[in-house]
Amino acid sequence: MGDYVKEYLARTPGSKNLFERAEKVIPGGVCHGPRYFAPHPLYINKTRGSKIYDVDGNEYVDLWMGHYSHIMGHQPEHIARLLEEKIGDGTHWGIVNQYQVDFAEEICRIVPCAERVRFGVSGTEATMYAVRLARAYTGRNVILKVRGGWHGPSTDLSVAVHSPMDVPESAGLPPGVAEYTKTISYNETEQTLEMIGKYQSDLAGVILEGVGQYFIPPEAGYLEAVQKAVQKAGGLFILDEVITGCRLGITGAQGRYNLQPDLTTMGKVLGGGMNLGLVAGRRDIMDLSSATSKLSKDKKVLMGGGTFSCMPPAMITGRTMLKYLDDHKDEVYPVLEEKGKKVREGVEQALRSNNVRANCFGVGSLFTTCFPNSDDSTIRNFEDVEINSDMFKREQEFRVGMLNKGVYTMYGGGAVSLAHTDEDIKRIIDAAEAVAHEMADDF
Ligand SMILES: Cc1ncc(COP(=O)(O)O)c(C=O)c1O
Numbered sequence: 056m057g058d059y060v061k062e063y064l065a066r067t068p069g070s071k072n073l074f075e076r077a078e079k080v081i082p083g084g085v086c087h088g089p090r091y092f093a094p095h096p097l098y099i100n101k102t103r104g105s106k107i108y109d110v111d112g113n114e115y116v117d118l119w120m121g122h123y124s125h126i127m128g129h130q131p132e133h134i135a136r137l138l139e140e141k142i143g144d145g146t147h148w149g150i151v152n153q154y155q156v157d158f159a160e161e162i163c164r165i166v167p168c169a170e171r172v173r174f175g176v177s178g179t180e181a182t183m184y185a186v187r188l189a190r191a192y193t194g195r196n197v198i199l200k201v202r203g204g205w206h207g208p209s210t211d212l213s214v215a216v217h218s219p220m221d222v223p224e225s226a227g228l229p230p231g232v233a234e235y236t237k238t239i240s241y242n243e244t245e246q247t248l249e250m251i252g253k254y255q256s257d258l259a260g261v262i263l264e265g266v267g268q269y270f271i272p273p274e275a276g277y278l279e280a281v282q283k284a285v286q287k288a289g290g291l292f293i294l295d296e297v298i299t300g301c302r303l304g305i306t307g308a309q310g311r312y313n314l315q316p317d318l319t320t321m322g323k324v325l326g327g328g329m330n331l332g333l334v335a336g337r338r339d340i341m342d343l344s345s346a347t348s349k350l351s352k353d354k355k356v357l358m359g360g361g362t363f364s365c366m367p368p369a370m371i372t373g374r375t376m377l378k379y380l381d382d383h384k385d386e387v388y389p390v391l392e393e394k395g396k397k398v399r400e401g402v403e404q405a406l407r408s409n410n411v412r413a414n415c416f417g418v419g420s421l422f423t424t425c426f427p428n429s430d431d432s433t434i435r436n437f438e439d440v441e442i443n444s445d446m447f448k449r450e451q452e453f454r455v456g457m458l459n460k461g462v463y464t465m466y467g468g469g470a471v472s473l474a475h476t477d478e479d480i481k482r483i484i485d486a487a488e489a490v491a492h493e494m495a496d497d498f
Pocket of ligand 1 (some may be wrong): 122176177178179180182205206207264295296297298322323331332
C-alpha cells in the first residue's frame with residue numbers, strides 16, 4: 056500500500072465507515088460510477104463557495120464542483136436566499152407554472168440555436184431525446200458519436216465510451232444498438248468526414264461536445280467541418296453542451312466556436328444547483344414533440360419530461376443563474392478564463408518541475424491533468440489518452456495525494472469557479488507540488 060493511501064485512510068475514518076455500510080446496501084457502494092475511487096470515496100456533509108467538508112471535519116478546495124455544475128461555487132448567496140424564500144410555496148407541483156415560461160424565454164433569448172426548448176431533469180434524458188428527435192426528423196437511423204464520448208447512459212448512446220470500444224458498453228443492451236450508433240475519433244477530421252460519407256444515406260446526425268473527452272480542445276476547423284458535412288449530408292448536428300453550456304461563455308461552445316447546431320442539450324451549470332436537463336434547437340425539429348401537434352403517432356416524438364420536470368425550485372434557480380451570468384458576462388467569463396489558465400499552468404509547472412511528466416489541458420475554466428508516456432506523446436483525443444499516457448493509474452495516485460493535501464480533483468483537474476480565490480489557486484498549485492514529490496519519476 057502506497058504511503059499516500061495510508062495517509063488517506065488515517066485522515067478519513069468516517070468516510071471509510073460510511074463506505075463499508077454503503078457497500079452492504081448499494082451495489083459497489085455508490086450510485087454513480089465516477090464517484091468511487093480506491094480505497095474508498097470521500098463522504099461530504101457540507102459545502103460553501105469553493106470549499107467542501109468531509110464527515111471527518113477536513114476541508115478541501117473543490118474542483119469537481121458538483122460534476123462541473125457550480126460555476127459560481129457551492130451555494131451562491133443570492134440563489135440560496137431566493138430558494139429559501141420560495142421553497143415554502145412547494146417544491147413539486149406537477150402542474151405548469153410561470154417559472155418554466157420565464158426560464159424558457161430567457162433560454163430562447165440567450166442560447167443561439169434555441170428557438171424552442173423542452174425541460175427534463177437530467178442531461179442523460181436530454182441527449183437521449185435529441186437523438187430520438189434527429190432520427191424522427193430525418194427518417195434515418197445512424198447516429199455518429201465520438202469514441203470515449205459520454206452523453207449519459209441511455210441505450211442509444213451506451214456505445215464506445217470505455218475500452219474495449221468494440222465490446223458493448225453494458226450488459227442488458229439490445230443487440231442492435233451498435234448497429235445504428237457508429238463512432239468517430241475526436242479531432243480526426245478526415246476520418247470523421249469519411250464516416251459521414253460512408254453512412255450519408257442513413258445518417259440521422261452527429262452528436263458531440265464542443266470539447267473532447269477530458270476537455271481536450273478542438274483543433275481549428277474540426278467542429279465546423281463536422282457541422283458542415285453532416286448538415287450537407289441531410290443529418291443533424293447535435294451539440295451536447297451539458298458541460299460547456301454557459302460555461303465556455305454565456306453562449307457556450309456554440310458561441311465560442313461559432314457553430315449553428317440543429318439541436319443542443321444542456322444541464323449542469325444551467326440548473327443553478329438543482330437537477331436539470333434540456334433539449335433546445337430549431338423550431339421545426341423541436342415541434343415534433345409538441346403536445347398539441349396534429350401529427351400522427353408515427354411522426355410525433357414521444358418526449359416525457361417526467362414527474363419532476365419543471366419543478367419550481369429548479370426553474371427558479373436555473374433562470375436566476377442564467378440571468379446572473381448574462382447580466383455579468385463581461386466580467387464573469389474573462390475572470391474564469393484567467394483562473395483556468397492560472398491553475399492549468401501552475402499545476403503543470405508544479406508537476407514538471409518536480410519530475411512528473413504531466414500535461415494540463417482544457418478550455419476556459421475546465422481542465423484535466425494527463426500523464427503522458429513520453430515528451431513526444433500527442434494527446435488529441437480519448438484514444439491518445441489511452442495509448443499515450445498513464446492517465447488511469449497515475450490519476451488515481453494524484454487524486455488521493457491531492458485529497459491528503461486538501462484538494463478534491465477529478466481526472467487530475469476539474470472546473471474552476473468564480474468562488475475560487477487566488478489563495479485557493481495557490482493552495483491547489485502548492486498541493487500539486489507536494490504530491491509531485493511523492494509521485495516523482497525519472498524522465
Ligand atoms: C457531455 C455530457 N452529456 C450528458 C451528460 C449526462 O448528464 P446527467 O449526468 O445530468 O444525466 C453528461 C454528464 O456528465 C455529460 O458530461
